[in-house]
Amino acid sequence: MRIRHYLAMALVLAMASGACTASAAEAPGQPAAQESRWRLGAALGYGLRRNPLVQSDDIPIVIDLDIAWFGEHLFFDNGDLGLTLADNSAVTASLVARFNSDRVFFGNTDTRFVSADLAGMPLAEVTEFTVPDRDYALELGVELLMDGAWGQLQVTAFHDVGGTHDGYEIYADYAYGWREQRWYLEPSIGLSYKSDALNNYYWGVRDDEVSIVLPPYTAGAGTNLHTRLMLGYQLSRNWSFSLVAEYEQLNDDAAASPLVEQQDVLGYFAGFGFRFR
Numbered sequence: 538m539r540i541r542h543y544l545a546m547a548l549v550l551a552m553a554s555g556a557c558t559a560s561a562a563e564a565p566g567q568p569a570a571q572e573s574r575w576r577l578g579a580a581l582g583y584g585l586r587r588n589p590l591v592q593s594d595d596i597p598i599v600i601d602l603d604i605a606w607f608g609e610h611l612f613f614d615n616g617d618l619g620l621t622l623a624d625n626s627a628v629t630a631s632l633v634a635r636f637n638s639d640r641v642f643f644g645n646t647d648t649r650f651v652s653a654d655l656a657g658m659p660l661a662e663v664t665e666f667t668v669p670d671r672d673y674a675l676e677l678g679v680e681l682l683m684d685g686a687w688g689q690l691q692v693t694a695f696h697d698v699g700g701t702h703d704g705y706e707i708y709a710d711y712a713y714g715w716r717e718q719r720w721y722l723e724p725s726i727g728l729s730y731k732s733d734a735l736n737n738y739y740w741g742v743r744d745d746e747v748s749i750v751l752p753p754y755t756a757g758a759g760t761n762l763h764t765r766l767m768l769g770y771q772l773s774r775n776w777s778f779s780l781v782a783e784y785e786q787l788n789d790d791a792a793a794s795p796l797v798e799q800q801d802v803l804g805y806f807a808g809f810g811f812r813f814r
Contacts, residue, residue, distance in 0.1 A: 578603035582808015588642050589787060590668055591798040596641070598806050619680070629682040635695065637674040637706075639739045668796060669746045671739050675699035676706075688713035691727075697735070704735025710763075719771040726764045731788065733758040740794040754795055759788025775813070781806045 584598035605614040612619045612631075619633040678695030689712045696705040710727030733756070742754040762785070769779035783804040792800035 574607050576603060576605040576607070577813035578810060579813075580806070580808055580810045582806060584781070584804065584806030584808070586783075586804035587799065587802055589792075589797050589799045589802050590642050591796060592668065593642065593798075598804075627683065631680045631682075632677070633680045633693070633695075634675065634677050634698075637676055637695075637697070637701075637735075639735075640671050640673045643668065643671045643739075669742070672701050674701035674735075674738075678705075702735045702738035704732040704738065706731050706735060712765075721767070721769040721771070723767045724765070725767075727762075729761040729763070731759055731761065731791075736788065736790055740791040740796060742795060752795055754793075756790040756794055759790040761788050761791075762786045769810075772809075775811055777810045777812075779806075779808070779810060 580601045580603070582599070586596040586598065588595050603615060606612060607614075610621050612621065617633050617635045619631045621629065621631045623630040674697045676695040677698045678693055681690075681692045683690045691708070691710045693708045694705065695708075697703050707730045708727070709729075710725055712723055712725035714721060714723035736759055737756040740754075740756045742751055744753060747753045763783070765781065765783040767779060767781050769777050771777050781804075785802040785804075787797065787800050787802065791797060
């Protein structure tokens with residue numbers, strides 16, 4: 538199974554293996570049914586992801602869908618399109634195309650009118666302050682998945698192939714899960730290195746965006762840190778209830794941007810997950 542890192546759908550995917558275990562337990566001595574190529578699920582509950590941008594709205598999470606299809610080599614996983622290059626007991630290696638997720642914050646900003654003063658002198662003019670928009674970036678890269686009794690490790694490297702930011706990102710995440718009957722607990726920790734081109738595209742302020750309340754800014758490369766904790770309870774073969782909490786610390790160059798109000802990005806979700814198949 539691919540390891541995904543979206544806050545809401547974490548609960549559906551974390552309990553998917555539990556659903557399979559429960560299914561096998563219901564028919565002892567019988568051969569296991571052929572695994573479906575489809576993975577369909579939904580999460581319903583309430584959660585929030587804090588938006589670090591100035592004058593921006595937090596991102597609510599109420600319902601999320603999990604739609605994935607896995608062929609012999611090709612797969613589609615909630616927007617990611619991939620080709621499996623190797624799949625053995627040691628590692629699963631895939632070539633993956635995706636859209637960069639940094640842009641999600643820029644879809645929840647407000648336009649406000651700001652009065653400012655310069656060098657202590659009141660400024661009569663009222664300036665419209667709008668957080669600059671940013672585009673999604675189409676990225677292509679390699680994904681390595683490894684798991685065993687020691688836990689699960691995901692390592693990815695992606696580069697922009699659409700000419701949006703021309704940068705790259707290297708990501709690593711380690712998770713270890715405990716299962717006790719119907720309960721499941723999984724903490725994880727990781728980091729994400731973002732090149733100067735990627736970091737500056739999303740968090741920098743270009744010359745044509747400068748105003749009296751938005752100074753120019755160039756962001757260099759940096760590393761984000763993240764951690765997540767998942768707690769789930771398997772209610773039945775298809776239903777589960779989970780609590781998910783996630784924390785991400787933006788790198789120093791991103792946090793120093795005049796577009797950023799908070800360096801920490803907090804997220805949580807509590808709700809029910811249903812696995813259709």
